[in-house]
Amino acid sequence: MIESLMTISGDNKRQRLPAWLRKGGHSAEKTHEIKKGLRRLGLHTVCEEARCPNLCECFERGTATIMIMGAVCTRSCSFCAVENGIPAHLDPLEPGRVAEEIKALNLRHAVITSVTRDDLADGGAAHFAAVISAVRAHCPETTIEVLTPDFEGRERDVKTVCNASPDVFNHNVETVERLAPVIRDRASYARSIEVLARARVLMPHGLIKSGLMVGLGETDEEVEQAIADLAEAGCDVVTIGQYLRPARTNREVARFVEPETFQRYEAMGLKEGIKHMFCGPFVRSSYLADKALL
Numbered sequence: 001m002i003e004s005l006m007t008i009s010g011d012n013k014r015q016r017l018p019a020w021l022r023k024g025g026h027s028a029e030k031t032h033e034i035k036k037g038l039r040r041l042g043l044h045t046v047c048e049e050a051r052c053p054n055l056c057e058c059f060e061r062g063t064a065t066i067m068i069m070g071a072v073c074t075r076s077c078s079f080c081a082v083e084n085g086i087p088a089h090l091d092p093l094e095p096g097r098v099a100e101e102i103k104a105l106n107l108r109h110a111v112i113t114s115v116t117r118d119d120l121a122d123g124g125a126a127h128f129a130a131v132i133s134a135v136r137a138h139c140p141e142t143t144i145e146v147l148t149p150d151f152e153g154r155e156r157d158v159k160t161v162c163n164a165s166p167d168v169f170n171h172n173v174e175t176v177e178r179l180a181p182v183i184r185d186r187a188s189y190a191r192s193i194e195v196l197a198r199a200r201v202l203m204p205h206g207l208i209k210s211g212l213m214v215g216l217g218e219t220d221e222e223v224e225q226a227i228a229d230l231a232e233a234g235c236d237v238v239t240i241g242q243y244l245r246p247a248r249t250n251r252e253v254a255r256f257v258e259p260e261t262f263q264r265y266e267a268m269g270l271k272e273g274i275k276h277m278f279c280g281p282f283v284r285s286s287y288l289a290d291k292a293l294l
Helices: 028-040 055-060 094-105 125-138 155-163 189-202 220-233 259-272
Strands: 065-068 109-114 143-147 168-170 207-214 237-242 276-280
Touching (some): 125 155, 189 220, 207 220, 220 237, 259 276
Parallel strands (some): 143 168, 207 237, 237 276
C-alpha cells in the first residue's frame, strides 16, 4: 500500500486514516490509456511523481497535470515525493510534445507545472512561455493554467511567464509562514507572496491562484492569516487540502483536519474577498482546476 493512504507514526506503528480520507476504487483502463500516451511522448505528470491520491480519479476524467523540464527537482522539500538531484538539460522539443498530448486528451483546461530548476539562469521561465505558446498554437480552445516555482523571486522571470498570457497563474505558498522554513527547501513564504502580488499586477485580467496544505503542524489561526495574506496579494482562487505523507522519508502528518474545518476555511476566504475557495481533505492545487474557470 502506498504511503498516500496512511501515515507512519514516530514509533513506526501504522496509523489508519479516518473514514473521510478513504477513497473509492476507480477503473484502471483510462489510467493505463493516459499513462501509455504520456510515456510514448516522454512526458511526466506531477500526479504520478508526487504520488497524488487523486491520480486515478483525475486520469479517469481524462485530465492530468503535465510536469515539464524533467522529473528531477533541484530542491528537496520535506513534504514532496518528487526526486531531487541534478536535472537533465532542457529538451527544446518538449513544448511541442506537451501540446500534442493536450490535443490528444482533448482537454478544455490544461494545467502545466514543473520541478524547480534553480540550475537554470531563468528557472525555466522561457521554457514555460514556449510551452504556453505551443499549446495556444495547437489547442486554441484550451484554457491554460501554469503552476510555477518561485523563480527565486526574480521579477523578470515571473514577467516572462505572465507575458505569455496563461489564463491562470498559480504558485503555491504550500504552508503557513511559521512552518515554511522547515517544510520548504530554499523557499520563502514572503517571497511566494511577492511572486503572487507581482503576477497580479502583470495579469490584471487573468486569474491568480495559490494553495497550501494543512496537517503539517499549523494552527487554524495561522491558516486564517495565510488566507488573509493571499487575499491581500490579489489571489482569486485558493486551494486548501490535507497533507498526506507520500513516503516514509517525508514529513509525518501532524493532524487529520476534519471536513467541517475545511468548510470554515472556505468561509474565511470568501469573507476576505477571495472569489473561489476550494477546501477539502482531497483538494490539491490542480484538482478539478477547470472548475475555477467554469
